[in-house]
Amino acid sequence: MLKLLGAKPLSGKDTAHVLRVLDADPVASCMIAARVQDSGLDPRSFHGEMWSRGGPDESLCFYGANLVPLLGSVDDLRSFADRACRGPRMCSSLVGRAELTLPLWDMLEPDWGAPRELRSEQPLLATSTYSVFPPDPLVRLVHADELDVYLSAAVAMFIEEVGVDPQANDGGRGYRRRIASLIAAGRAWARFEDGEVIYKAEVGSQSASVGQIQGVWVHPLYRGQGLGSAGTATVVDSVVRSGRIASLYVNSFNWPARRAYSRIGLEQVATFTTVLLD
Incomplete structure (x- = not known):
């Protein structure tokens, strides 16, 4: 019935x-x-x-x-x-x-x-083993008093990835709370150089068995140096160390990121689609 x-x-x-x-x-x-x-x-x-x-x-x-x-x-x-x-x-x-x-x-x-953007093919990647790529020892958990500098990098990443400013609707209060909660939960990672974030990522969703990594970003001036692979290897290893599967999904056209994740040992387990609406 x-x-x-x-x-x-x-x-x-x-x-x-x-x-x-x-x-x-x-x-x-x-x-x-x-x-x-x-x-x-x-x-x-x-x-x-x-x-x-x-x-x-x-x-x-x-x-x-x-x-x-x-x-x-x-x-x-x-x-x-x-x-x-x-x-x-x-x-x-x-x-x-x-x-x-x-x-x-x-x-x-x-x-x-019509959607603002249709990302029809996004490989969903995962691994339950430690990275085969050397992790970056300078990538660490973000401290609460580093919120402002980390938030600037998070906003830059969001605009580059999604195409909109996450601070637009409410002056950024909601997005700031979201980032602050991830930092407080020990799920925001970064490498700092001269007081600036040059690599960042978060474990955006964490279930009992899986940690889904999101917001991977390398400062434009530092790209092409392997920081994305090494930094994400650090985050993957932390998720695996917690007893969870490390996972993330990536746009099919983002070949630099896909190569970086392949070097780490992440393998495709499914394909996601994202439809972004106005």
Whole structure:
């Protein structure tokens, strides 16, 4: 009967069931699994909804700041699209496995309009072993009193990668809080030279089994010197040392980054798609 009625939000009583399903695809589901592990499915703390059509074993989709399809058939994706179009759009992007995200976007585009950017092929990389590339001993955890200088590098990275200023909407308060929370959690890494960040990365999402690295950036004046490989090797080794799989995803056209990650020993386990919306 539930299938006939379309996608429905799940509730706190479904948390354990959802976690079991996400655990079957731990690398691709890391962003959402980390959120469910931290907050359960209570909408007051989850900051979004988890949808299903027929139960978590058959279909799953997260809807919040991002729209993330996690499991389902074409009919399930159509039910997610129908539900997403019922009210004002909440999300700023779609992201997830390409085989789910691309068809979901095809269903949404007639209502939501053309995307700002479609990144259809993003290799999802992972490793459970220490890097085969020598790590950079000068890359370390960022201290709380280094927030301002680290934030400047994070903003530069975001603008270069996403094409928008993360400080535009609220004067940067939300983005500053996000970066400060990662620093406080021991999940922001950098190499400093003369009081300036020349390499940075964060473990943006961390589930019980996976640490997803994001925001990898090398200062333009220091590129081509191997700092990206060595710095990311340091972060990968830290994630692996914690007993987790180290993961990240990269644009298919970013060949310097792909070569750097290959040198480290990260291997492709899936393909992501990201749809950036205005």
